[in-house]
Amino acid sequence: MIGVRLVNLLIPGDPEELVVAGAHGDWVLAREPDFAARKAAVLEQSMCHETYRAEHPVDGAAGPAAVEGTVGELLPLCLGTSYLSGSAVTVHRSLPWSDLQIIEVPSNFPRERSAAGPGPVVNDEHEFRAALAAFLAAYPTLGRAEKVLLLVHHWLDALACWSLEDLYLSATTGLQVIAATEEGRQGAGLSFLRAVTDAAVRFGVPPLAADFKNMRNDLVHDGTVSGTRHPGKSADDCRAVAAGVFGWLDAYLHAALNLGPVRRARFDPDSFAGLKVFSL
Secondary structure, three states, X not given: OEEEEEEOOOOOOOOOEEEEEEOOEEEEEEEOOOHHHHHHHHHXXXXXXXXXXXXXXXXXXXXXXXXHHHHHOHHHHHHHHHXXXXXXXXXXXXXOOOOOOXXXXXXXOOOOOOXXXXXXXXXXXXXXXXXXXXXXXXXXXXXXXXXXXXXXHHHHHHHXXXXXXXXXXXXXXXXXXXXXXXXXXXXXXXXXXXXXXXXXXXXXXXXOOOHHHHHHHHXXXXXXXXXXXXXXXXXXXXXXHHHXXXXXXXXXXXXXXOOOOOOOOOOOOOOOOOOOOOOO
């Protein structure tokens, strides 16, 4: 059996237990006994806490491929639960009875961070289960092709920001990853705008307006979110552009990873209201 404790996982409805299909059998996500207090600390006190346990029954009798595959599924389990829940979910330690004992968490796992995030992209535990199973199924093929490891990490880094400028640099780094992936598909040099637009068209996602590129170029080249290419914008205007990018990323990732429709739109023009904008 493989078992780990998950840090900061919050599932809509707070189910006692959730069974999610993996490549080599089911993962069982079970609440910690004092879950209510831990959840309150995460949401109200900006703390990190182990909120759920993840257990998988695989053992040596299943063969080395199944054991290695299940251990390898811990990373997409953390990436998928992070993305779907909107909060950085990671492992800290193994369960005492686990056949796998974690000595050091690899650096490609999400790091512990207290930011609760924008909330889930699903409405209930049933949608969460279906979307997580789809994420795990897609990760070895579509996930690697779409560089989802990079996309989710830059997405998490963006949401742990101190300012709109910080948030937007990380978010548009994710867009640059998508653009580079599209260039690789086409085997041709493309502009940033063209590559992101072509990626959207490929997956049937409405393209972003050019403001996303202009604001990104102003930030990179002028050091401000409204300069020579994106002139005369207020802080609220720029926050709305950023929120549009995050909404687009949800639509793109759902389409590219076959997660189904976006069940809950978690970003709107007011999502980043109050976020500090220091360059205006």
